[in-house]
Amino acid sequence: MSGPEGSIRGMLALNLKRVRSRRGLSISELSRRSKIGKATLSQLESGAGNPTIETVFSLSRVLEVPISDLLDAQQPTGLRVVRARDVEVLSGEGIDLRPLRRIESGQAVFEVYDQQVRAGERRDSLGHVGIEHTVVQAGRLTVTVDGHEVELEAGDYVGFDATLPHSYAAPEGTVRSVLLLQYRSDQRLDAGSPHQIPGEGAPCGA
The missing domain is CATH 2.60.120.10 (Jelly Rolls)
Structure with a gap:
């Protein structure tokens, strides 16, 4: 990891607001459906939060998207070694x-x-x-x-x-x-x- 943009926290911050907007949900409505506090969601969208597995899976469930749409994954090509x-x-x-x-x-x-x-x-x-x-x-x-x-x-x-x-x-x-x-x-x-x-x-x- 070279910086926060490449971290799980950074990736979630980049994608959560985009996904929420695509779903037409306000932070208040997403909070109600996911049982995650509005302040926590705001922190996550600003990159200041500390996401847990429970938070990410709850957002995946409510927003009806794969985990990797929140953590920003792509299809790799060629040889790929993961340490x-x-x-x-x-x-x-x-x-x-x-x-x-x-x-x-x-x-x-x-x-x-x-x-x-x-x-x-x-x-x-x-x-x-x-x-x-x-x-x-x-x-x-x-x-x-x-x-x-x-x-x-x-x-x-x-x-x-x-x-x-x-x-x-x-x-x-x-x-x-x-x-x-x-x-x-x-x-x-x-x-x-x-x-x-x-x-x-x-x-x-x-």
């Missing part, structure tokens, strides 16, 4: 996400994240647009989707409609996994505009 040490972490209740790559293929859009659920903690989501895919790399992960609970171990996969309420928990220790969010291309706010995941402005590093 974990260079990726800014988006943290929230019980979980840390590192945005790695956005992939567009036909009518499908995918966002790839390195996901870590912290030991003994849980993350709840009211739901957001898209289909969610998770592959556990290490640890034991408890996933609950619309009241249905499953236990996953290293190598296990789960996929579900992300609009349903869901949660991740790591009761026995820290869990590492790959999170893949899948969208239809028509769910993007502006498919024709250039986008960039934080740090993906060069072929190497994110």
